[in-house]
Amino acid sequence: MDAPDWNREKELFDLVIQMGELILVNGGEIYRAHETMEYAARNFGLTGFQDFIIANGIFASVIAEGHVYSTQIRWIPLVPTELCRVEAVNELSREVAEGRCTPEELREKLQSVKTMRASGEGLRILASGFGAASFCYLFQGSWADTAVAFGAGIALYWFLLKVLHRIRLPKIMETILSSAVSSLFCVAALRLGFGDDLNHMILGAVFPLVPGVPLTNAVRNLLENDYLSGLVRLADALLTAGCIAIGAGMALTLGRLLGGGF
Amino acid sequence: MENELLIQTGMAVIGTISFSILFGVPRRHYAACGIIGGVGWLVYLLSLKAGCSMVVSTFFASMVLATLSRAVAFRLRTPTTLFLLCGIFPLVPGAGIYYTAYYFLMEMQGPFLQKGVETLQLAVAVTLGIGVAYSIPARIFGWKSSPPVWDSGEHSGK
Numbered sequence: 001m002d003a004p005d006w007n008r009e010k011e012l013f014d015l016v017i018q019m020g021e022l023i024l025v026n027g028g029e030i031y032r033a034h035e036t037m038e039y040a041a042r043n044f045g046l047t048g049f050q051d052f053i054i055a056n057g058i059f060a061s062v063i064a065e066g067h068v069y070s071t072q073i074r075w076i077p078l079v080p081t082e083l084c085r086v087e088a089v090n091e092l093s094r095e096v097a098e099g100r101c102t103p104e105e106l107r108e109k110l111q112s113v114k115t116m117r118a119s120g121e122g123l124r125i126l127a128s129g130f131g132a133a134s135f136c137y138l139f140q141g142s143w144a145d146t147a148v149a150f151g152a153g154i155a156l157y158w159f160l161l162k163v164l165h166r167i168r169l170p171k172i173m174e175t176i177l178s179s180a181v182s183s184l185f186c187v188a189a190l191r192l193g194f195g196d197d198l199n200h201m202i203l204g205a206v207f208p209l210v211p212g213v214p215l216t217n218a219v220r221n222l223l224e225n226d227y228l229s230g231l232v233r234l235a236d237a238l239l240t241a242g243c244i245a246i247g248a249g250m251a252l253t254l255g256r257l258l259g260g261g262f
Numbered sequence: 263m264e265n266e267l268l269i270q271t272g273m274a275v276i277g278t279i280s281f282s283i284l285f286g287v288p289r290r291h292y293a294a295c296g297i298i299g300g301v302g303w304l305v306y307l308l309s310l311k312a313g314c315s316m317v318v319s320t321f322f323a324s325m326v327l328a329t330l331s332r333a334v335a336f337r338l339r340t341p342t343t344l345f346l347l348c349g350i351f352p353l354v355p356g357a358g359i360y361y362t363a364y365y366f367l368m369e370m371q372g373p374f375l376q377k378g379v380e381t382l383q384l385a386v387a388v389t390l391g392i393g394v395a396y397s398i399p400a401r402i403f404g405w406k407s408s409p410p411v412w413d414s415g416e417h418s419g420k
Contacts, residue, residue: 017360027285028343046370082286083344118286131280134273139357166367203357210357215349219385220392237359245363 006065012044012103013062017072018110020058021053022089027081030221030229033058036093043096043101055221055229078236081213086120097128121161127155128208132182136204143196148186148195149204156182156208172243181249187255202251208245211237267307274303274352291344294334298349302327306353316380317387324353325392334394336403346392355384355387 020037026028030053041049041062048063056076064070092109095101101109119127132153137146159181166175186201195201215237222230278299279292287295288383305326309319358381365374 027347028341032341032343044344080284080286081347083282083341083347084288087288087340094339118288119283125284127280127283129280131277131284134277134280135352135356137273138270138277138352202377203360206360207279210356210360212354212359213351215359215381216350216354216385216388219382219389223386223389223393238363240303240358241363242367244360245367248360248364249367 009046009062009064010070011107012046012071013041013060013064015103015106016040016044016046016049016062016171017060019089019093020053021074021076022062022110022113023086024053024055024058025079026078026085027083028086028089030055030226032086032090036089040093040096048115054226055232078233082117085113085116088113088116095233119242125154125157125161129154131208132156132204132206135207136200139200141200141204141205142195143171145197145200145204146193148189148201149207151189152185152201152205153208155185156205172239175209175240175243176247176250179209179244180250181247183248183251184254187251191255198252202248206248209240209244211240212229214240267304268400270307270348271304275300278348278351281351282344285348287348291338291340291382293346294338295345298327298330298334298345299352301330302349303352317383320353320384321387321391322396324388325394327353328392329398331401332398336400350388350392353384353388355381355388358384 016037019040020033021040023033023036034051034053037058037060038049046062048069049060050062051058051060051061056078058074058076059071061069061071089110092101092106092113092134096106129150130153133146133150136149137143141149156178160178162176164178169177180203183202185207186195186198189195190198214233217238218230218233220230221227221233276295279296282292282295292304302323306319306323309322310316314322323347327349328342329348332342335342358377362374362377364383365371365377
């Protein structure tokens with residue numbers, strides 16, 4: 001009998017970690033990352049697989065070379081969700097389970113999943129406009145407010161994708177600036193005689209940034225007794241909301257200074 | 263009023279599709295996401311009309327919406343998150359958390375507390391709605407024939 005190939009074991013473990021990482025980074029749930037990794041490890045014949053996952057980190061170990069523990073730690077940044085990648089990894093996990101995908105194929109496919117995008121920048125900018133407009137209307141904005149929110153939503157994502165993503169800024173500055181830009185759009189529109197209620201317009205305009213889903217995920221984690229992930233996400237959601245409010249407040253103050261009356 | 267109901271639901275559909283684009287959902291699922299979001303908002307409006315409070319209506323709506331997301335996800339063999347995360351968007355307290363932060367910075371203690379509590383209540387209502395929908399046995403959705411990993415993960419909710 002040949003001696004087992006320890007390098008191969010390491011490579012397989014690496015693939016398992018990559019799958020979990022891709023799911024968690026792109027907005028998949030913690031349990032999905034856990035189950036996918038555990039299942040892939042079993043399929044690859046890795047023994048003693050153990051993992052511990054929180055919202056922004058993965059810790060996992062397997063038994064390597066038959067007797068020692070091998071451990072990998074990954075930090076998971078809190079970045080925008082890209083759900084098509086979660087779906088792709090889920091599909092790959094199924095293919096592995098059914099033996100339709102060898103580790104070599106998996107490595108290649110995971111590489112392509114890492115850069116996968118479901119839609120281009122243009123479509124996203126347009127979607128931001130429609131999203132802002134529809135939520136402005138749902139929160140009792142008039143049709144005129146809705147129209148202004150549409151423009152502000154487009155301005156928001158245009159600024160975020162075309163300007164801010166070119167110059168690397170900290171996340172909180174990005175949020176403050178993009179919120180300020182779209183709120184300023186609303187202030188300017190009102191000065192030019194478009195729209196009825198500034199509050200409704202601004203609420204719609206900043207809606208693509210608002211952390212409603214992260215907040216809900218945080219509460220979900222807390223109620224599932226995952227206090228660490230819950231607190232990480234709660235802090236992130238509150239900080240984001242604070243940044244949006246600072247941006248909107250800046251725009252309102254500026255509007256008041258430039259010949260007030262709001 | 264009937265008309266308003268229809269327009270609002272239509273707006274919720276548009277909003278949900280917009281956010282499914284921003285969340286990077288694959289193109290072929292846009293329609294499903296939109297319909298799920300629209301149904302959720304419709305249940306919310308009808309429940310409000312029937313005299314329920316905002317929190318209770320949000321609970322009902324997210325329960326229906328999460329159940330629907332699971333059913334659709336099982337049919338299309340896709341993670342439930344895809345539909346849930348987008349469909350839930352109209353119900354999560356996005357406006358609430360924004361106003362909470364805004365009043366906090368403006369030093370308006372009364373509205374800040376009121377909005378903060380409301381935001382938390384709504385977030386808990388959504389969570390409980392999802393929790394109830396996730397405790398429906400996976401078997402009901404016809405998810406028997408696949409490997410146990412997707413099955414056990416789905417109904418343990420963890």
